[in-house]
Amino acid sequence: MSEREGQTSYDVHAVEAKWLPVWERLDPFRASDDAVVSGEREKRYALTMFPYPSGDLHMGHAEVFALHDVIARYWRFRGYEVLNPMGWDSFGLPAENAAIRNDEHPATYTYANIDTQFHSMKRYATSVDWSRRLHTSDPEYYRWTQWLFLKLREQGMAYRKNSPVNWCPRDQTVLANEQVLADGTCERCGAEVTKRELTQWFFRTTAYAQELYDCLDDLQDSWIGKVVNAQRSWIGRSEGAHVTFDVDGHDPITVFTTRPDTLFGTTFMVVAVDAKLAEELVTDEQRAEFETYRDEIRKASDIDRLATDRPKTGVFLGVHATNPLTGERIPVWATDYVLADYGTGAVMGVPGGDQRDWEFATTMDLPIVRTTEPPADWDGEAFNGEGPAINSPADGVTSALDINGLSVAEAKAATIAHLESIGHGEGTVNFRLRDWLLSRQRYWGAPIPVIHCPVDGEVPVPEDQLPVELPELRGADLKPKGTSPLGAAEEWVNVTCPTCGGPAKRDTDTMDTFVDSSWYFFRYLSPHDDTQAFDSALAEAWGPIDLYIGGDEHAVLHLLYARFFTKVLRDAGLITWDEPFAAYLSQGKVINNGRKMSKSLGNGVDLGAQLDEFGVDAVRLTLVFASPPEDNIDWADMSPAGSLRFLQRAWRLSGDVESAPGADPAAGDAALRKVTHRTVREAEQLVEAYRFNVVVARTMELVNATRKAIDSGPGGADPAVREAAEVVARLLSLVAPYTAEEMWERLGHEPSVASASWPEVDESLLVEDTVTCVVQVQGKVRATLEVSPDATDEQLTELALAEPNVQRAIDGAEVRRVIVRAPKLVNVVV
C-alpha cells in the first residue's frame, strides 16, 4: 500500500452524497445573461434534446447527457459564459394512454415522472443551469406555443384545408408525413397508417423548402453528414420544367418533368387515378371503366401501392393532348403509378427514357421513341443516361426546335428556352416536402387557439385570453373515439365569438407535440417571462445554439421543424439568424448484446441499477470512453467495473502528492511536465473535435505517467507530480465530476473544480529535445534513431547508414536514393 493515508479506494456513494449538497449551494452553472449581453464574456449555448417524461431516465439519456456535459464543462473552463439548460417535452400520448388505463389525469403521470427524472438528473451531475427548467405542458409554456401558432397564422404560415391525410387507427389521430415510416406504419406505435379525407391545420413548411434545402450546404461541415443527407432526401429538390399540353375540349394540363429534353419522345400522358384531374378529364364513354379501376385502386392498401415491382395498370380516359413541340396528338391515360400529390399529379409518358413509362407503354401497346442515343452495347430498355439527343423531330413530323446531337444538359436548356418562347412551359424546381400537418385529435397537447364562428368564420383567440387552458378531463373521457376528446367538454367548447359576441365553438384539436419542441430553445432564454415568448435581445446574444446533441430518430422530424420555426420567426422580425443549430452531433444508441434494448427481448439494462453498482462517474466514463459519440454502444462489450478501477487509480494520485498546493512546477521533473502539457494541448484539440473517447484515453495515459513518476521516478514530493495530478482532476471533471471534486479537495483546493481555471499550456514544454527517427529500407522499418529535432538531412543519412541492421538489410546493394523527412524519417532505396 503505497498510498499515504492508507486508502486504496473511496466510497462511490459516500462521495456522491457528499458533493451534491455542496454543488447545490455553490450553483456554479448558472448562466449570466448580463455577461453575454454586455459582451463581457463570449457565449456558448450547449443544448441536448430534452427528454419526454416516460418513467425514469434510461441508458440513452445517460449517454447523451454525458457526452453533452463534456463540451459544456470544457467551454466553461475555457472562459465562455455557457448556457446549458434543461427541461421536459411533457405533452404527448404515453401520458394520455396511461391516464386512460389508470383513470387519472395525464398530468399526474407526467409530473410524477418529471420529478423522478429530475432527481436522477441531479444525481447524474451534469452542468445544467436549473433555474431555466421548463415543461412544455405548463400553461405558462403552452400559452406561448399558442401565441406562436397565431403569429405563424398571421404570417400566412398556418392554414386549414381539406385533404387526404394520414390516419393512425391505433392512436386515433392524424399524423404528419414525417411521422409515417417508409413502410407505411406509425412512427410512434407501429400501426399501419391509413388515409382519411379531413379538414386539418397545416404549417406551410413548403414555403421554406428552397431555403431549408439551400442552408444545408452551410451546415454540411458542422452537422453530422448522415443527418444533412437525410434532410436533403426528405426535402427532395429536383430541377426540371413545367410543360403545358393543350387538351381536346379541356383546359390545358401542366406536367412536371426533370427531362424536358425527352419531350419529343412523349407518346402518351398519364394522370394519377386518384387525382381530381382524372375525374374531370374522363369522357362519358370511358367513365364506367375508369370508375371501376379507380375503386379497385382505392381498396388496395398503401403498403401494396408502395411496391415498385407490380405490373403497370391503367385506363384510357378517352381524351387526347397535343405535344407542344410537334403538334402530335397523344392519348391521356389514368394510372396508379403517378402520385396525385407530387408535382401536378400528371406526367408526360416517355417510354424511351423512363423505365416505368417503358413498362406502361409495353403493357398498353403504346409507341416507343428514343430521344437519347444509348451506348452501342446498350441492352436495357428505357435509357436515361448521358448521350446525344436524337429524333428531334422524328421522321415525318415538324418542329421549330431541333436539338439533335446536343448533350442532355444542352438539350434540356434548349428545350426549356423554346417552351418559354412559345408559352408552353418554363424551367422550375419541384420539392418532395409537404406541408406539416399539425392538428391532433388527442387531449394532452396545446389546444389550437382558434374559435369557429358561424358568422365570422375562423377567429383567433385574442392574445390577452391566452393561454387557452385544457379543460379538466381524465380517465375514460380521454378514450380515443376518432374525434378530439376536447369536443366532449361542452362548457369549454362553447364560447362567444370574440368578434361578434355570438355563440361560437373552440377548435377542439390540439397541436402536434413537435410544435412544442420547435421553439423550446428560445424559451430557455427567458423561461419565466410572462410578457413575451422570448426576449429578442437575449436571442441575439445567446443564439444560435453552438452545439446540439440528440438522437438520429429526429434527423428529419424535430430538426426540420425547428429549422422551419426559426426561419419563420426570423421573417417575423423576432430574431436575425437563419439556422437554430450551428453544429449538430448525433449520439449512437445504447444496445445490449447486439440488439436494441426492449422489454420483449428482456435485455434491458436499468440505468439506476448500473448507477447503484458502479456509481455515476463510472457509468458516465464508460459511455464516453466506449466509442466516438455517433457510434452505437453495446453495453455487453463494456466494462463499467474497469472504468471504476481507473477512477480509483486516478483518485489515488491525489493522495500521493506530497508537495504543498502552489508548489512551483517549474522546479519539477521535466519529462513528466512535458507529458502533462502535451496532454492538455491534445485534450483541447480533441474536445473541440468532439473526440471525447480519445480525451479519456489521453487522460488515462497521463494517469499512468504520473503513477510511474511517483513509484519509480522523481517521487510524490516532486512538484511536477502535483501539476500532473491537478491536470488529471480537471480533465477528469469533464466526465467524472465526483471523483474530480474529491481529488481537487485532497489536493488542497476549494470546491468546485468546475470553477477552477483551465491549465495553461507552457508552449516551451511542447518542444521535444529528442525525437524518434524511423529508418526504413525499401519502405520497411529496420531501425529507429533518437535524434535532435533539428538534425539535418545529411546527419540523419549518415546515422541511418551506420546502423548495422540497416546495412544488413541493404546487403551490399547499391544505394540509389535516400529520402529524408527530417527529423522523423529516413527511407533508403536500393
Add this chain to the structure above:
RNA sequence: GCCGGGAUGGCGGAAUCGGCAGACGCGAUGGUCUCAAAAACCAUUGUCCGAAAGGGCGUGCGGGUUCAAGUCCCGCUCCCGGCACCA
C-alpha cells in the same frame, strides 16, 4: 434503384497532413501479496517461423499511383442509415 456512411487483434476502439498499424481500455494468460479470495501490483498478449537475434505476413476483396498506402485513385463484396413507381 438513387444518395450518404462504414469494414482495423478475441472485444470496444487509436492512428484523417501519405511516413513505426494496433494508442488507451476490456478480456485472457502467467506471476507477486494472501490460509484463501477480492482488490492492488508486475509481466506477456495481431499472426506465422525461430531457443534467441531476427525475419515473413497483416487494416473486407482485386488492381493501380508512390521511395512509402489503413490513409490517395480505379473496380468489386458485404454491413448500416436515408429516400424511393417523386416523373
